[in-house]
Amino acid sequence: xxxxxxxxxxxxxxxxxxxxxxxxxxxxxxxxxxxxxxxxxxxxxxxxxxxxxxxxxxxxxxxxxxxxxxxxxxxxxxxxxxxxxxxxxxxxxxxxxxxxxxxxxxxxxxxxxxxxxxxxxxxxxxxxxxxxxxxxxxxxxxxxxxxxxxxxxxxxxxxxxxxxxxxxxxxxxxxxxxxxxxxxxxxxxxxxxxxxxxxxxxxxxxxxxxxxxxxxxxxxxxxxxxxxxxxxxxxxxxxxxxxxxxxxxxxxxxxxxxxxxxxxxxxxxxxxxxxxxxxxxxxxxxxxxxxxxxxxxxxxxxxxxxxxxxxxxxxxxxxxxxxxxxxxxxxxxxxxxxxxxxxxxxxxxxxxxxxxxxxxxxxxxxxxxxxxxxxxxxxxxxxxxxxxxxxxxxxxxxxxxxxxxxxxxxxxxxxxxxxxxxxxxxxxxxxxxxxxxxx
Amino acid sequence: xxxxxxxxxxxxxxxxxxxxxxxxxxxxxxxxxxxxxxxxxxxxxxxxxxxxxxxxxxxxxxxxxxxxxxxxxxxxxxxxxxxxxxxxxxxxxxxxxxxxxxxxxxxxxxxxxxxxxxxxxxxxxxxxxxxxxxxxxxxxxxxxxxxxxxxxxxxxxxxxxxxxxxxxxxxxxxxxxxxxxxxxxxxxxxxxxxxxxxxxxxxxxxxxxxxxxxxxxxxxxxxxxxxxxxxxxxxxxxxxxxxxxxxxxxxxx
Numbered sequence: 113x114x115x116x117x118x119x120x121x122x123x124x125x126x127x128x129x130x131x132x133x134x135x136x137x138x139x140x141x142x143x144x145x146x147x148x149x150x151x152x153x154x155x156x157x158x159x160x161x162x163x164x165x166x167x168x169x170x171x172x173x174x175x176x177x178x179x180x181x182x183x184x185x186x187x188x189x190x191x192x193x194x195x196x197x198x199x200x201x202x203x204x205x206x207x208x209x210x211x212x213x214x215x216x217x218x219x220x221x222x223x224x225x226x227x228x229x230x231x232x233x234x235x236x237x238x239x240x241x242x243x244x245x246x247x248x249x250x251x252x253x254x255x256x257x258x259x260x261x262x263x264x265x266x267x268x269x270x271x272x273x274x275x276x277x278x279x280x281x282x283x284x285x286x287x288x289x290x291x292x293x294x295x296x297x298x299x300x301x302x303x304x305x306x307x308x309x310x311x312x313x314x315x316x317x318x319x320x321x322x323x324x325x326x327x328x329x330x331x332x333x334x335x336x337x338x339x340x341x342x343x344x345x346x347x348x349x350x351x352x353x354x355x356x357x358x359x360x361x362x363x364x365x366x367x368x369x370x371x372x373x374x375x376x377x378x379x380x381x382x383x384x385x386x387x388x389x390x391x392x393x394x395x396x397x398x399x400x401x402x403x404x405x406x407x408x409x410x411x412x413x414x415x416x417x418x419x420x421x422x423x424x425x426x427x428x429x430x431x432x433x434x435x436x437x438x439x440x441x442x443x444x445x446x447x448x449x450x451x452x453x454x455x456x457x458x459x460x461x462x463x464x465x466x467x468x469x470x471x472x473x474x475x476x477x478x479x480x481x482x483x484x485x486x487x488x489x490x491x492x493x494x495x496x497x498x499x500x501x502x503x504x505x506x507x508x509x510x511x512x513x514x515x516x517x518x519x520x521x522x523x524x525x526x527x528x529x530x531x532x533x534x535x536x537x538x539x540x541x542x543x544x545x546x547x548x549x550x551x
Numbered sequence: 552x553x554x555x556x557x558x559x560x561x562x563x564x565x566x567x568x569x570x571x572x573x574x575x576x577x578x579x580x581x582x583x584x585x586x587x588x589x590x591x592x593x594x595x596x597x598x599x600x601x602x603x604x605x606x607x608x609x610x611x612x613x614x615x616x617x618x619x620x621x622x623x624x625x626x627x628x629x630x631x632x633x634x635x636x637x638x639x640x641x642x643x644x645x646x647x648x649x650x651x652x653x654x655x656x657x658x659x660x661x662x663x664x665x666x667x668x669x670x671x672x673x674x675x676x677x678x679x680x681x682x683x684x685x686x687x688x689x690x691x692x693x694x695x696x697x698x699x700x701x702x703x704x705x706x707x708x709x710x711x712x713x714x715x716x717x718x719x720x721x722x723x724x725x726x727x728x729x730x731x732x733x734x735x736x737x738x739x740x741x742x743x744x745x746x747x748x749x750x751x752x753x754x755x756x757x758x759x760x761x762x763x764x765x766x767x768x769x770x771x772x773x774x775x776x777x778x779x780x781x782x783x784x785x786x787x788x789x790x791x792x793x794x795x796x797x798x799x800x801x802x803x804x
Binding site: 497499500502503504505506507508509510511513514517518520521522524525 | 628633641648649657713
């Protein structure tokens with residue numbers, strides 16, 4: 113316990129240094145929010161396995177390190193080459209250890225009607241949009257990691273799509289961790305706003321240039337305007353020694369459509385909370401997830417779909433494959449509020465366990481307070497089907513290849529529905545190579 | 552080609568095969584008949600290498616190699632094919648993908664080059680005609696949502712594509728209407744040659760009107776109790792299996 117108290121003190125003492133370095137930044141309205149957040153942080157506790165929402169995820173290892181924000185590091189273009197999707201069109205915004213790297217970003221050919229940049233610049237320029245939306249979706253009053261993020265808000269990706277604008281090419285956001293001697297803390301804070309009748313695809317990708325220990329704490333806030341359509345793809349490929357805690361909060365407007373893909377591949381301990389709230393009627397969301405875990409990885413995904421208004425539809429489909437001694441947690445909650453009549457909510461979580469040592473805890477949850485709704489949920493945990501394996505072998509297909517085929521077949525429907533081809537191709541390749549060790 | 556010597560096999564400590572002896576030479580078709588529960592399907596599964604069955608005694612020699620030492624995939628690569636009684640549905644894997652992967656895995660084993668994409672398609676189209684299968688089934692997932700007849704035809708398509716030396720057909724006729732039966736039999740007959748052999752496991756004589764066997768064996772209680780030519784099949788059709796059971800019990804008693 114004392115260790116945990118110490119780590120809280122550690123972050124709080126860092127806040128003073130952080131404030132000193134803000135110079136004029138502390139005069140901006142957002143700084144009031146930071147101060148509220150650090151005050152809140154001081155009263156909250158880091159979760160333990162006694163907290164229902166963290167029952168299966170022990171974050172003690174994360175609290176043992178004194179993580180520090182890193183200064184700016186300059187990378188060369190060729191150092192990030194491997195982290196770019198092949199043949200992808202669209203614009204690119206790069207962050208290194210949480211800092212915007214303009215020299216690596218490609219934002220010159222942005223179409224009209226969209227702003228893409230760093231949150232830090234927006235704050236500096238006194239953006240009214242930031243003041244209007246920042247902190248309005250991700251509540252920091254109960255969540256300690258969100259409080260930590262809010263208190264130290266400095267940079268992250270900012271996207272604003274004007275009303276009636278259809279942005280064809282995806283916006284690629286690349287977060288690179290460059291671990292060094294210091295244990296680095298990076299806290300990207302993203303804000304994505306889609307105006308009325310607009311459409312945009314956003315790809316968030318988290319990678320690492322090395323294997324060191326570091327901590328990424330992300331908060332993304334997304335507001336989808338009336339009749340807008342957002343495709344959001346998050347691919348987490350942190351190093352195997354990294355900690356990744358992430359939260360995405362979506363506020364959905366009338367008749368809006370939010371489609372997300374949460375792909376989790378990396379990290380030693382990672383946690384992702386994805387929450388979407390229907391603030392008006394006729395909205396729809398489709399949350400898709402895929403986690404591929406090996407070694408001693410732990411991945412915990414929580415989602416909350418809040419049917420606060422009637423005539424909304426949600427689909428949630430997560431799939432996981434776990435090998436070695438990996439651990440997975442799926443917790444998907446759907447709340448249908450009393451007034452949310454004519455709700456459609458479907459939820460499914462399927463898992464395949466490849467080894468004796470792997471474990472998944474899955475908990476689909478439906479809480480329904482309205483009476484005229486269509487809802488379903490389900491979860492499965494199984495092994496590779498032995499009959500299918502034998503069938504493939506009797507056709508001359510070897511053990512390794514047969515397993516690969518079945519694993520691919522299991523996960524491919526999640527990947528297949530991704531509309532951005534280069535991302536789909538990349539993930540197909542990952543899937544084929546991920547579990548093909550000889551048994 | 553194949554020699555089964557005193558083969559004993561059990562599952563969950565229950566002995567199913569109790570000393571099978573069978574010799575199959577190239578160019579021959581052997582029918583194995585018998586009542587339900589006699590061990591017909593077990594024999595087929597044991598030959599294909601299903602590990603749930605434990606071989607407790609005996610040998611199986613295939614083309615000079617001890618078959619029981621080989622994995623299921625190596626048996627297939629050596630030229631053994633099992634047409635399943637209940638073909639497995641594999642969602643997410645297309646028929647084409649399965650066939651192409653199978654061909655290339657077998658080729659790799661034999662030290663041959665991977666098949667050319669055009670060559671593969673031309674060959675596949677030809678074989679599909681043979682089993683009168685619709686092209687649309689190729690892009691569909693293996694057996695998923697196939698009718699009973701489509702599944703069995705799909706087995707024969709795989710057999711036609713892989714061109715095995717020894718085909719084992721496990722009750723391929725069960726549940727088929729007469730048209731499907733004719734198509735399946737036609738597929739098998741087209742593959743008949745002096746270099747290949749087949750073991751046709753069936754409960755009914757009906758299939759043997761289309762696939763004329765050289766030899767017929769009756770399996771009962773884990774043993775071959777009678778062997779003969781195709782006339783034996785007619786006799787079984789006429790008299791049923793009871794007279795054999797009685798005969799055997801008489802001998803054993």
